[in-house]
Amino acid sequence: MILAPNINLSHRTGVNAKVVYAGTELRDFVFSQLADQFEMDPFELDIQSIEQYLNEQSLLTLPDILLIEADNNGLWIEFVRKIKANHLLHGMIIVVLSAFTNKTWKAEAMTLKVHDFYTYPFPAEDLCERLIFLVKFKLIRPRLTELSKQVDVVYNIPxxxxxxxxxxxxxxxxxxxxxxxxxxxxxxxxxxxxxxxxxxxxxxxxxxxxxxxxxxxxxxxxxxxxxxxxxxxxxxxxxxxxxxxxxxxxxxxxxxxxxxxxxxxxxxxxxxxxxxxxxxxxxxxxxxxxxxxxxxxxxxxxxxxxxxxxxxxxxxxxxxxxxxxxxxxxxxxxxxxxxxxxxxxxxxxxxxxxxxxxxxxx
Known part of the structure; x- marks a missing residue:
């Protein structure tokens, strides 16, 4: 189990998103870094049990973000394919985390069109920032007209x-x-x-x-x-x-x-x-x-x-x-x-x- 000292991500973002994690190696590290920013599902899941977990959810209880840990056997690849084939899960943000370096798998993840791929060690702040942006941008993407009116940074042209x-x-x-x-x-x-x-x-x-x-x-x-x-x-x-x-x-x-x-x-x-x-x-x-x-x-x-x-x-x-x-x-x-x-x-x-x-x- 990989552990790391807690990094203080004290800034609040207003993001209300449910995160479910599938894996064991990086679980403690991820939970310690994201718990202050997201609603972390406490269930201890792996690649074998995550599919059953998702099947038991309703449209109202599905997680907003799914963090999947890449396993040595490559089972995560087939699982992601199943998610992509299920139209009921198309709105879910999928990020793959790996406890070891595998460039082939990173390329495979991008081919599967997951939202991102991180190889440990990686800055927890980067993962947190990326998830916050994906929640704000992708989940409200159908509201592009309203989003375009909400400009966070104002540039006043001379x-x-x-x-x-x-x-x-x-x-x-x-x-x-x-x-x-x-x-x-x-x-x-x-x-x-x-x-x-x-x-x-x-x-x-x-x-x-x-x-x-x-x-x-x-x-x-x-x-x-x-x-x-x-x-x-x-x-x-x-x-x-x-x-x-x-x-x-x-x-x-x-x-x-x-x-x-x-x-x-x-x-x-x-x-x-x-x-x-x-x-x-x-x-x-x-x-x-x-x-x-x-x-x-x-x-x-x-x-x-x-x-x-x-x-x-x-x-x-x-x-x-x-x-x-x-x-x-x-x-x-x-x-x-x-x-x-x-x-x-x-x-x-x-x-x-x-x-x-x-x-x-x-």
Whole structure:
């Protein structure tokens, strides 16, 4: 049995979540660290008994979080598959813990789409923070409209920056209106579906908003993302789940889509987002929900404390290059959030135009 000194997690989060634990090696360690933050189910369960336990629960008594300890025989893998096949358990958060290192199992866990995988020893604060975020974000995900109105971090855009955004985006939209019409016709002639692709993105202070782009992929491309994880530029950095997703030679892109992507024409509808105030001309790129979920540790949340933008340091630094690591991109985002200014914005805008001419295959 692994024991560890209790780490004081005295900050209260307001999270009311029930946690059930299946395993023995790390049980005492986990209970000592999470008991102050969550409702820990006292039953001593293992992989053999956890299935029976869940079958005896009603929809009102099912746990919010299931912590599963990876066993030497790999029984946890088949058990997770059973949970994923049961539609009544789809809302449950699943995190796998391992008392020993096994990179193959970590990769298997990500393939099974568990919410996270931790190998002992790991900081208890990281596990606690991750669970709190998953509870707040995933379990209330159907309430995205209400969630987007509850901004925990308020970024007040400087008046000069906002005036600049309105003038540049407004004038640009007027000038580009005929060009927008031509692009729209070309997109519709090649493939069926809406001309403008709209998705939920996470911007400043984790605020969620509708993000606009010219559609560059075939219809239904979002549903194919899980089958293309082996092409993710950032996935090669570690066997776990990468925070960013950038598909190399994406097979979902149409012929017109490839052209408007390589020239960044597909990004132009975001001028409407700038005009509306969802984002700025310069800032950190708003992230898809599945990417924002991965950036919840104290080290990386800084990027959400600055303005979201149409272009930024990442775009002018190594846009489209294969040697852009996930850590490098995070550092660029954090640097801009901490050091942004009007003059830095001007430098980024001036360097953006040459960057637009780069051929991007990722």
């Amino acid at each position: 008046p000069t920056k906002r005036i600049f955004d309105i003038l540049v985006s407004g004038i640009s939209l007027l000038i580009l209106a005929p060009f927008f019409l031509i692009i729209a016709i070309l997109i519709r002639l090649e493939s069926k579906g809406p001309v403008i692709y709209k998705s939920k993105r996470v911007g400043t202070g984790y605020r969620i908003f509708d993000f606009y782009k010219f559609r560059s992929m075939r219809s239904g491309a979002d549903k194919e993302i899980n089958n293309l994880s082996n092409l993710n530029q950032y996935a090669a950095e570690e066997s776990g789940k990468a925070a960013f997703v950038k598909i190399k030679d994406d097979p979902r892109i149409t012929k017109i889509g490839k052209f408007i992507r390589n020239t960044s024409i597909d990004e132009l509808p975001q001028l409407f987002n700038v005009l509306k105030g969802d984002m700025s001309m310069v800032g950190n790129r708003p992230l898809p929900l599945y990417e924002a979920e991965m950036l919840t540790s104290n080290e990386w949340t800084t990027r959400f404390l600055g303005p979201a933008g149409l272009t930024g340091l990442w775009q002018i630094s190594k846009r489209g290059k294969m040697d852009m690591s996930e850590r490098e991109r995070k550092k660029l985002d954090n640097f801009y959030a901490s050091n942004h200014s009007f003059w830095l914005d001007m430098k980024i805008i001036l360097k953006t135009f040459p960057a637009l001419l780069q051929k991007e295959e990722v």
